[in-house]
């Protein structure tokens with residue numbers, strides 16, 4: 001790395017509303033980059049999952065401890081130098097701030113898509129606790145990352161492989177550079 005060049009981020013946080021493709025894209029991205037992957041959904045309490053399953057959105061209070069757990073994972077991955085990729089909706093700016101300690105080592109990937117397209121994908125998805133009825137609340141809570149957050153924003157119209165390729169291009173690095 002040249003002098004004065006920014007340090008490489010080594011944790012990628014793949015964000016977006018429910019059904020935007022976070023789990024699909026983040027797991028493929030992790031595989032391609034040879035990095036550990038976790039799904040933010042796995043950090044929810046059973047109570048939060050039950051609440052969403054019943055059609056009630058989470059609020060800031062319920063999301064606080066969940067974000068703290070994911071922040072713990074991110075910090076551990078940075079401390080060990082392993083890096084990683086995490087799927088986490090991180091809908092609001094303050095949630096992303098809660099997740100990111102060192103912005104030079106954590107990069108936001110934002111999956112951007114229309115309500116219509118995402119609604120159709122959720123309607124076709126089976127075996128997931130998140131009901132389609134919550135999609136409007138997801139968009140209502142959404143604060144898309146601003147330029148100051150230096151997000152890698154990718155449209156989701158194309159398939160997962162194309163999205164992962166677009167992210168890799170935006171990172172402008174070979175996978176090996178991400179790991180250290």
Ligand SMILES: Nc1ncnc2c1ncn2[C@@H]1O[C@H](COP(=O)(O)OP(=O)(O)OP(=O)(O)O)[C@@H](O)[C@H]1O
Nearest residue numbers: 017018019020021022023024121125130158159160
């Ligand atoms: N780029 C894509 N093209 C076509 N289908 C996709 C794409 N990305 C994801 N899908 C499909 O859309 C649905 C939603 O994707 P996925 O479950 O990964 O979204 P998510 O953002 O992780 O959702 P949630 O936050 O609710 O867990 C799945 O059925 C998935 O297979």
Ligand SMILES: O=C(O)[C@H](O)[C@@H](O)[C@H](O)[C@H](O)CO
Nearest residue numbers: 017018019041058063089130
């Ligand atoms: O903040 C939230 O409203 C929730 O965390 C959701 O975004 C879910 O985690 C997920 O997207 C649905 O599976």
